[in-house]
Amino acid sequence: MISTLTVELGERSYPILVGSDLLRDTTRLSSFVSGRQVCIVTNETVAALYLETLRNTFAGFAVDACVLPDGEQYKTLATYGTLIDHLMANRHARTTTLVALGGGVIGDITGFAAATYQRGVAFIQVPTTLLALVDSSVGGKTAVNHPSGKNMIGAFYQPRAVIADLETLRTLPQREYLAGIAEVVKYGVIRDAEFFAWLEHNVAALLARDRDALNHAVITSCRIKAAVVGADEREDGVRAILNFGHTFGHAIETLTRYEYLHGESISIGMVMAADTSKRCGMLGAGTAHRIKALLAAFGLPVVPPGNLTAAALRGAMGVDKKVVDGRIRLVLTHGLGDAVVTDRFDPAALEATLTAGGRLCED
Amino acid sequence: MISTLTVELGERSYPILVGSDLLRDTTRLSSFVSGRQVCIVTNETVAALYLETLRNTFAGFAVDACVLPDGEQYKTLATYGTLIDHLMANRHARTTTLVALGGGVIGDITGFAAATYQRGVAFIQVPTTLLALVDSSVGGKTAVNHPSGKNMIGAFYQPRAVIADLETLRTLPQREYLAGIAEVVKYGVIRDAEFFAWLEHNVAALLARDRDALNHAVITSCRIKAAVVGADEREDGVRAILNFGHTFGHAIETLTRYEYLHGESISIGMVMAADTSKRCGMLGAGTAHRIKALLAAFGLPVVPPGNLTAAALRGAMGVDKKVVDGRIRLVLTHGLGDAVVTDRFDPAALEATLTAGGRLCED
Numbered sequence: 001m002i003s004t005l006t007v008e009l010g011e012r013s014y015p016i017l018v019g020s021d022l023l024r025d026t027t028r029l030s031s032f033v034s035g036r037q038v039c040i041v042t043n044e045t046v047a048a049l050y051l052e053t054l055r056n057t058f059a060g061f062a063v064d065a066c067v068l069p070d071g072e073q074y075k076t077l078a079t080y081g082t083l084i085d086h087l088m089a090n091r092h093a094r095t096t097t098l099v100a101l102g103g104g105v106i107g108d109i110t111g112f113a114a115a116t117y118q119r120g121v122a123f124i125q126v127p128t129t130l131l132a133l134v135d136s137s138v139g140g141k142t143a144v145n146h147p148s149g150k151n152m153i154g155a156f157y158q159p160r161a162v163i164a165d166l167e168t169l170r171t172l173p174q175r176e177y178l179a180g181i182a183e184v185v186k187y188g189v190i191r192d193a194e195f196f197a198w199l200e201h202n203v204a205a206l207l208a209r210d211r212d213a214l215n216h217a218v219i220t221s222c223r224i225k226a227a228v229v230g231a232d233e234r235e236d237g238v239r240a241i242l243n244f245g246h247t248f249g250h251a252i253e254t255l256t257r258y259e260y261l262h263g264e265s266i267s268i269g270m271v272m273a274a275d276t277s278k279r280c281g282m283l284g285a286g287t288a289h290r291i292k293a294l295l296a297a298f299g300l301p302v303v304p305p306g307n308l309t310a311a312a313l314r315g316a317m318g319v320d321k322k323v324v325d326g327r328i329r330l331v332l333t334h335g336l337g338d339a340v341v342t343d344r345f346d347p348a349a350l351e352a353t354l355t356a357g358g359r360l361c362e363d
Numbered sequence: 364m365i366s367t368l369t370v371e372l373g374e375r376s377y378p379i380l381v382g383s384d385l386l387r388d389t390t391r392l393s394s395f396v397s398g399r400q401v402c403i404v405t406n407e408t409v410a411a412l413y414l415e416t417l418r419n420t421f422a423g424f425a426v427d428a429c430v431l432p433d434g435e436q437y438k439t440l441a442t443y444g445t446l447i448d449h450l451m452a453n454r455h456a457r458t459t460t461l462v463a464l465g466g467g468v469i470g471d472i473t474g475f476a477a478a479t480y481q482r483g484v485a486f487i488q489v490p491t492t493l494l495a496l497v498d499s500s501v502g503g504k505t506a507v508n509h510p511s512g513k514n515m516i517g518a519f520y521q522p523r524a525v526i527a528d529l530e531t532l533r534t535l536p537q538r539e540y541l542a543g544i545a546e547v548v549k550y551g552v553i554r555d556a557e558f559f560a561w562l563e564h565n566v567a568a569l570l571a572r573d574r575d576a577l578n579h580a581v582i583t584s585c586r587i588k589a590a591v592v593g594a595d596e597r598e599d600g601v602r603a604i605l606n607f608g609h610t611f612g613h614a615i616e617t618l619t620r621y622e623y624l625h626g627e628s629i630s631i632g633m634v635m636a637a638d639t640s641k642r643c644g645m646l647g648a649g650t651a652h653r654i655k656a657l658l659a660a661f662g663l664p665v666v667p668p669g670n671l672t673a674a675a676l677r678g679a680m681g682v683d684k685k686v687v688d689g690r691i692r693l694v695l696t697h698g699l700g701d702a703v704v705t706d707r708f709d710p711a712a713l714e715a716t717l718t719a720g721g722r723l724c725e726d
Contacts, residue, residue: 077444084440088511091681116479119506119517120597143482148451154482155518234483318454 003215005222007138008230012158016138016222018215022165023050023126026057032124032161035095038063041083041110042101043070046128049171054101054126064090068106072258075105075145077153083113097122097160103129103176104136104262108154111142115157125159128168130180131263134187134221137162139229139242150250156234164222166214179263181206181298184217186270187224189291190241193336195220196294203297241339244331245270248353251316255308260301267300272353275360277332279349287335288361303358310354366578368585370501371593375521379501379585381578385528386413386489389420395487395524398458401426404446404473405464406433409491412534417464417489427453431469435621438468438508440516446476460485460523466492466539467499467625471517474505478520488522491531493543494626497550497584500525502592502605513613519597527585529577542626544569544661547580549633550587552654553604556699558583559657566660603704607694608633614679618671623664630663635716638723640695642712650698651724666721673717 002019022028038061042051047067055063066086068079087096100110100123107125114123125137143154169177184206188196198216199206205213225242232239249269252260260268274291277283296302304313317328330350333339353360365382385391401424403417410430418426429449431442450459463473463486470488477486488500506517532540547569551559561579562569568576588605595602612632615623623631637654640646659665667676680691693713696702716723 077440077447081440084509084516088509088515112479116475116516116518118515119504119519141482146447146451152451152481153447153479155479156482 003219005219005226007158007226009140009158009233012140012233014159014161016162016164016226018164018166018219018222020165020167022163023053023168024057026060029057029124029163030060032122033058033061033097034122035093035097036062037092037096038099039087039090039092039096040065040099040101041068041106041113042066043068043103043106045070046102046106050101050128050168054099058099068109070105072105072145072253072262075109075143077144077146080109080113080144083109084117087113087117092117092121094118094121097124099124099126100137100159101126101128102132103127104132107132107137108141108143108151111140111157111159112144112154114159115142115155120157123157123159125162127162127164129172130169130177130218131183131261132180133164133169134180134218135183135225137164138222138225139239140233148254150253158233162222164218166211166218169209169214176261176263177209178298178300179261179267182263182267182270182295182300184221185291185294185298186242186244186266187221189270189274189333189336190244190331190339191224191228191337192220195224196290196336200290200294200297203294207298237341240329240341241331243341244333244339245273247317247328247330248272248313251313252304252308254316255312256305264301267295268302268304271295271302271360272304273330273332275356276330276345276349276353277334278361279352280332280345282332282334282345284335285361285363290336292361303360306357310351313354366582368582368589370521370589372503372521372596375503375596377522377524379525379527379589381527381529381582381585383528383530385526386416386531387420389423392420392487392526393423395485396421396424396460397485398456398460399425400455400459401462402450402453402455402459403428403462403464404431404469404476405429406431406466406469408433409465409469413464413491413531417462421462431472433468435468435508435616435625438472438506440507440509443472443476443507446472447480450476450480455480455484457481457484460487462487462489463500463522464489464491465495466490467495470495470500471504471506471514474503474520474522475507475517477522478505478518483520486520486522488525490525490527492535493532493540493581494546494624495543496527496532497543497581498546498588500527501585501588502602503596511617513616521596525585527581529574529581532572532577539624539626540572541661541663542624542630545626545630545633545658545663547584548654548657548661549605549607549629550584552633552637552696552699553607553694553702554587554591554700555583558587559653559699563653563657563660566657570661600704603692604694604702606704607696607702608636610680610691610693611635611676614676615667615671617679618675619668627664630658631665631667634658634665634723635667636693636695638719639693639708639712639716640697641724642715643695643708645695645697645708647698648724648726653699655724666723669720673714676717
């Protein structure tokens with residue numbers, strides 16, 4: 001069974017296909033390629049698992065592959081340059097189609113290359129991690145990191161389609177799978193209390209990657225993301241709620257030099273955001289605790305590493321792009337399903353969160 | 364007197380202001396800045412002439428400057444990286460405004476940085492060369508070069524405004540001024556026979572940079588460019604006629620490693636395009652000769668350097684982005700003011716042009 005959702009963006013609208021064995025579906029995948037050339041961009045780990053399959057699917061085209069090293073530390077302008085060199089060396093024209101086969105790093109780099117190679121070529125997202133599938137592959141945010149901050153170089157650029165083959169999640173290491181669950185939990189927190197409750201009741205099924213539970217979690221997450229992106233493509237307003245936990249999380253990623261996976265940092269960041277919401281009097285202590293407890297039930301980290309000082313966190317958050325003219329904006333929440341973007345909160349609440357250590361959302 | 368033209372692009376529309384002493388016009392320039400931060404991007408040569416003036420104009424803002432080396436050879440991903448580093452080091456937020464003060468290289472790099480820094484910030488074009496003023500600053504094409512081809516990395520990204528202060532042209536070296544005249548001639552060739560004839564009668568006045576003649580030439584050029592860009596922002600169709608002479612010209616630039624200025628290469632490229640048009644039977648020999656003669660009257664080069672073989676030109680044109688799925692498209696012209704983009708022409712005519720050497724448009 002294949003489910004199709006649509007990201008509604010006028011002439012830039014595109015479908016998200018969720019199902020099994022989509023990677024082998026030549027007819028369906030080919031329908032999103034308009035030229036003769038295809039470049040599959042992937043990393044060493046994913047290439048070993050799925051590159052030949054996808055290459056065969058696109059056998060009717062002039063297809064080549066660019067295999068990049070695996071890891072967030074390679075999400076750089078230098079790796080982007082390597083990909084551009086590959087496209088030039090293989091004489092890809094403006095009519096080419098890039099296919100991002102991999103997780104968020106591959107999707108973000110490939111999307112940025114698609115946005116900027118010859119001022120823009122077509123691309124298709126084929127996410128192979130849960131995180132990419134429910135988050136980064138949908139919505140057109142593309143980027144690479146700068147040494148001083150995550151995603152500081154990038155563009156808004158929509159894919160032609162997102163192909164979410166749930167079979168690829170079978171091979172995902174448990175740690176990476178759980179990192180994706182952190183973003184799934186986020187959708188419940190920011191937009192859908194009922195989904196949050198469903199997650200609380202399906203922890204065991206999701207830990208076991210039960211097919212039906214996973215299907216429901218992915219489709220619900222993508223539907224929420226598509227709705228938010230459709231309402232605000234370029235993050236002038238509501239879209240910023242998708243960054244719940246991210247200002248804190250990005251700071252942790254930068255300071256720990258990507259020792260945590262993105263989803264793990266965001267898990268900690270969400271608990272910090274819930275903690276600040278609670279300390280501001282926006283969020284009840286019981287709900288804050290439920291957020292922390294659900295993430296912990298999935299085995300995700302829920303407190304920052306002990307060696308990160310409040311000063312370090314403050315510094316790292318200061319260069320984050322959520323700073324508007326010197327005033328920090330945060331995504332906080334009034335309750336499950338009710339997140340807001342605001343720069344009007346008690347700075348003392350934020351400060352208390354930064355110094356709380358392991359006592360987040362606890363008292 | 365200040366003339367205002369508008370590039371009509373819906374919500375991305377913006378004005379082109381043409382006049383004198385605009386660089387000192389704090390009220391007018393400030394109206395295009397919405398945040399508190401301004402970063403002036405310029406090169407060493409232009410900085411010495413106008414940076415302090417412009418810095419004073421923006422004195423009411425938090426203003427800093429990034430001074431890049433001068434020259435087309437620096438229009439690279441590496442220089443772009445230097446600019447991004449500057450923006451990060453000076454903590455520019457998403458609400459910042461970049462001001463490109465300089466020629467086409469500065470405008471293109473700054474525009475690309477604006478398109479991609481934090482996924483897009485505001486920018487203003489302040490062109491200080493005739494070439495940038497009538498061409499690259501208008502229309503939202505931003506880019507850097509790749510070692511294998513010009514403008515291969517970039518984005519379509521519109522400025523908030525183009526501020527064309529004609530006084531800055533007073534300090535322009537004659538060679539650079541004439542390189543800009545090449546693009547002015549182009550507008551006559553592709554879209555406006557009457558303007559072409561006016562240019563033929565005003566060679567002496569333009570060589571002397573007569574104020575009224577220059578004003579007319581700049582406004583007419585910008586009006587034509589704005590109309591073409593307004594009709595086809597992303598070069599899906601008619602906009603490509605602005606590339607008249609550019610497929611040939613880019614090949615010459617690449618092969619001579621930027622020994623010619625862009626406008627000089629385009630001058631040669633236009634004569635080659637006219638020559639191919641003539642050999643295809645599209646263009647009368649008399650008109651082809653008038654195009655070559657007008658460019659020569661301005662002292663511009665009109666034949667490729669003798670050491671460039673047809674094979675080398677063919678190779679360099681092959682990687683150009685005007686290649687669509689292996690078939691080369693050229694901008695040719697049916698007469699003055701009547702250019703077309705086509706991949707239907709006699710390949711023998713192109714071949715004859717590539718081997719014609721100094722006999723272009725002559726027999």
